Amino acid sequence: MPITGRTRLFGILADPIAQVRAPEVFNALFAERGIDAVFVPFHLGSRDLAAAWPAFKAMQNLGGLIATVPHKAACATLCDALEPAGRMIGAVNTIRREPDGRMTATMFDGDGFVAGLRAEGHEPRGKRVLLLGAGGAGSAVAFALAAAGVARLALANRTRGKAERLAAEIRNWFPDAPVVVGDADPTNADIVVNTTSLGMNEGDPLPIAVETIPPAALVAEIIMKPATTPLLAAAEACGNSIHHGRHMLDQQIPLMADFLKI
Amino acid sequence: MPITGRTRLFGILADPIAQVRAPEVFNALFAERGIDAVFVPFHLGSRDLAAAWPAFKAMQNLGGLIATVPHKAACATLCDALEPAGRMIGAVNTIRREPDGRMTATMFDGDGFVAGLRAEGHEPRGKRVLLLGAGGAGSAVAFALAAAGVARLALANRTRGKAERLAAEIRNWFPDAPVVVGDADPTNADIVVNTTSLGMNEGDPLPIAVETIPPAALVAEIIMKPATTPLLAAAEACGNSIHHGRHMLDQQIPLMADFLKI
8 A cells, every 4th residue: 555645654663673563563463454554663772762752642644653672661651641651660662653643652561572472382381481681671571570460570680689679669569579689590490581682792701690591481582683692592502492583573563553553 | 665763864844734636745755766765744733833943953864854834934044054046035935944953945836846846848038928826835935926026016015015025035136027016917917916815725716817827828827736726726817827836846847856865
């Protein structure tokens, strides 16, 4: 369907931008459903986001935005209303522009990750999880794993205080959550999840010493490009089952599309 | 070519937006040249443009913008640098985003209109022209006709003072330009050009009493939708030659593409 003056606009806010997959995924969805809309990349740096925000509120043909690194937390502060998942995590990745310009947002990363595990046959309930990283994506995954009823949720982050703050926030919403904070020690873990950015860029060190991971543990990523990170490649070479980053986004697409009224 | 995170972005600023043709024209050009870029509509109202502007400066994958009604004059005040045609007219329709976020702009409406006349075999040099309207587009067309060496340039505008100000500005740049201000009287005119918005909306009155136009005169439009305005239809019925609005944009496309480094 050609883009005309009547075509509705959707976009993704990101920096860097080259690796984002949302334009391809959503434009395929528009084509499939015969919707006159287009999804484009908006490359904005962190320090420009707040100044750029009024444009998106004012853009009358904008249906909504997806936010990814490094904008998820900043978008939560800029939006006019947050759904519970966005409030809990203090970060959002899906923003609907209401016809009056109000921006309503939520976060589907956590639900998408858990749905991705399940879609691949890995039920997290009752499992012992080591989660690497306590940033925006890590928080979303941690909250969703706590909600899914894991048996242990160990948080390991380079800056330990950040992991401790996340643990406290999780207990605030889920008082009985079995959250602990510690080193990147996978002993007894059933699932190891990397939510750090290590693996996105060539030459990154591995986020964990792969040989310490129990052979029966599942090693999961949320990085989408490269599809198979050095961590996943190393884990696979050690005989571990692996879980690709793309499942988190794949499982979010229908949730995002509903929220954006696509 | 599918839109990805690497796709460059171009857009048109307009209100209303549904009638714009630039997305179709430029996306066809991108496809023809195998360029990984997409051209989309940005629907922004007048009072939101200044607040939205920082977003376009900051958007690192934005190559440039086309501005149309009602943003041409406002964009001239917001841009960082204007080429002579933009400075002369005090309005711009083509804005290039430099890699550092500076916005450089110019106005191709006038050159496009004159090139359109020539492409259709209507050389304006030495002709007596009645120009209806003295707004942004009217100014651009008037300057370009003065530069093209018309024998008379009669400006008629509902608010006469506005036409007088335009005449003074034209004389400021072209001291010998044969500019006069008067009523919408086509007596002795070789070319009548409508640059008012009358004809864009159903039920608009005609911008001139068509039966007063000499039968040998060319009647020209700059309105693109509808393709044949009531003025053109009436003029054609009276036996006049007519010139459609689309020629002005068609002839600007290569000029705009060069300026935008497409």
